[in-house]
Amino acid sequence: MLPVDIARLVRASWVLAREGVINALPLPEPRPFAVSAALLLAGAIRRRGAASRAERLSIAFSRLGPSYVKLGQFLATRPDVVGAALATDLAELQDAMPDFGLAGARAVIGDSFGLEATRLFPELGGPIAAASIAQVHKAAVTDRDGRHDVAVKVLRPGIGRRIASDLAGFYLAARLIERLAPRVRRLRPVAVVDTLARSLTLEMDLRLEAAALSEMAQNTADDDDFRVPTVDWRRTSRSVLTMEWIDGIKLSDVTAIRAAGHDLPKLAATLLQSFLRHALRDGFFHADMHQGNLFVDAAGRIVAVDFGIVGRLGPRERRFLAEILHGFITRNYRRVAEVHFEAGYVPPEQELETFAQALRAVGEPLHGVPASEIAMSRLLNQLFETTELFAMQTRPELILLQKTMVVVEGVARSLDPDLDMWKVSEPVVSNWIARNLGPIGRIETAVSAAGDLLALAPRLPRVFDAIETIATRTEAADESRRRRRSIALPLWIGALSLAVIAASSLGWF
Ligand SMILES: Nc1ncnc2c1ncn2[C@@H]1O[C@H](COP(=O)(O)OP(=O)(O)O)[C@@H](O)[C@H]1O
Ligand SMILES: [Mg+2]
Numbered sequence: 001m002l003p004v005d006i007a008r009l010v011r012a013s014w015v016l017a018r019e020g021v022i023n024a025l026p027l028p029e030p031r032p033f034a035v036s037a038a039l040l041l042a043g044a045i046r047r048r049g050a051a052s053r054a055e056r057l058s059i060a061f062s063r064l065g066p067s068y069v070k071l072g073q074f075l076a077t078r079p080d081v082v083g084a085a086l087a088t089d090l091a092e093l094q095d096a097m098p099d100f101g102l103a104g105a106r107a108v109i110g111d112s113f114g115l116e117a118t119r120l121f122p123e124l125g126g127p128i129a130a131a132s133i134a135q136v137h138k139a140a141v142t143d144r145d146g147r148h149d150v151a152v153k154v155l156r157p158g159i160g161r162r163i164a165s166d167l168a169g170f171y172l173a174a175r176l177i178e179r180l181a182p183r184v185r186r187l188r189p190v191a192v193v194d195t196l197a198r199s200l201t202l203e204m205d206l207r208l209e210a211a212a213l214s215e216m217a218q219n220t221a222d223d224d225d226f227r228v229p230t231v232d233w234r235r236t237s238r239s240v241l242t243m244e245w246i247d248g249i250k251l252s253d254v255t256a257i258r259a260a261g262h263d264l265p266k267l268a269a270t271l272l273q274s275f276l277r278h279a280l281r282d283g284f285f286h287a288d289m290h291q292g293n294l295f296v297d298a299a300g301r302i303v304a305v306d307f308g309i310v311g312r313l314g315p316r317e318r319r320f321l322a323e324i325l326h327g328f329i330t331r332n333y334r335r336v337a338e339v340h341f342e343a344g345y346v347p348p349e350q351e352l353e354t355f356a357q358a359l360r361a362v363g364e365p366l367h368g369v370p371a372s373e374i375a376m377s378r379l380l381n382q383l384f385e386t387t388e389l390f391a392m393q394t395r396p397e398l399i400l401l402q403k404t405m406v407v408v409e410g411v412a413r414s415l416d417p418d419l420d421m422w423k424v425s426e427p428v429v430s431n432w433i434a435r436n437l438g439p440i441g442r443i444e445t446a447v448s449a450a451g452d453l454l455a456l457a458p459r460l461p462r463v464f465d466a467i468e469t470i471a472t473r474t475e476a477a478d479e480s481r482r483r484r485r486s487i488a489l490p491l492w493i494g495a496l497s498l499a500v501i502a503a504s505s506l507g508w509f
Helices: 003-018 033-044 053-064 066-076 084-090 101-120 159-180 182-187 189-203 206-219 254-259 264-282 315-329 333-342 352-367 376-389 396-415 421-437 439-505
Strands: 123-130 134-143 146-155 240-244 248-250 284-286 294-297 302-304 310-312
Touching: 003 053, 003 159, 053 066, 053 084, 066 084, 066 159, 066 189, 101 123, 101 134, 101 146, 101 240, 134 240, 146 206, 159 182, 159 189, 182 189, 189 206, 206 240, 206 264, 206 284, 254 264, 254 396, 264 284, 264 302, 264 315, 264 396, 264 421, 284 396, 310 396, 315 333, 315 352, 315 376, 315 396, 315 421, 333 352, 352 376, 376 396, 376 421
Parallel strands: none
Antiparallel strands: 123 134, 134 146, 146 240, 248 294, 284 310, 294 302
């Protein structure tokens, strides 16, 4: 890590503290001395203004650069880490950045395709959209099947180096936090940075986005109401993604959709059903389905772009999701409870009947309410809250699904305020259940359960290890507490001197 990286990290922590981020974190009281001191100092010179915290955060994250925008967006999906209030504010964070121009894009394309670049992209238009990682151009190309328009997504120059440096900074910060503030360790900052790093690494290789597009195209080949642009693999590389140009109206432009004569309630139903079908049937869903990434084409089909972030559900999670939705639709709370136990999400020592009772408390209030007021995403959210009471482990893939469901529902409701989530989703859910949990499905499940048992066998030694670890944990805890105290002071001194060096190198004093 270079001094300039550290300086950037220090500056970022400073800006974020000033804008109230650290203050909003669900930190246990009393806070470590240094955090309190930093907050006092930051609070004293906090910029006052009419702007809300959400706006100030948005400005701060954008100013700090692409990795921070991504960090902010990522944390918006983790209320379990940053608290509900901060997550809500961060959800307003928009990923819009100044573009890097046509010449910038040409340079990246040149690096990727060398001498062939001008032949492959003879007519490249100016940028039409720019965000932290990439920008998009419209271009015309000529192939065997004639001349047609394409969309060209180009990675921001130098973004790899920048993100690597910022990630190194995030890791340093996360490690310092884990060491210095043992009580914050519960939030597992290093694991959070790990997840962010993994998702950023995937987003930084546009061939993977192309592959996600192609996988989705294959899954939905027989669906006549949803599609994705086809990939032009010949014009695609790590930093350039070329795909079919979509001529359509964005789902954000409801007025234009209405003017074009599309059936809005049908479109809303299609959107929700498509999403559920992807999650349940395919176990592969678009995890960034906001209105800016969705079009309706002339034939009334929904077309999705931007597959940088996708989610996957294994067979177990898919079945869990289907049975839960089905259980709530049919008010069979005991079944919903059983599903939790069968999936192994709730420890067996919890009581099934009491759990079913808690689920009834979540589900019953929904039934007297007009359909237009029931949010499926809220139901899932309440469900997760309830299940936490019963020591259920939060499953990251289900959280991502729930977060996407919030977005999908929002878009669907903007098209049809009276949308009845249950009625619209019922056919997809019932169909899946009939198909998968009917006679054929049961045989398949039995086969896969046998597979699970076999898969468990090699892990048994590790289970015994775990038991042993628990037995020795008490001693270890005492030992590590002693050690932590002895390294804490030098670390603090080190951190403070780093901050001073960084600040002076930035010319602050
Ligand atoms: N295939 C396409 N056809 C037409 N417009 C597209 C296409 N792909 C992207 N765009 C436009 O470019 C914008 C940014 O592309 P997107 O893939 O969403 O990038 P980002 O990851 O930066 O959001 C989209 O919101 C859309 O307006
Ligand atoms: Mg987008």
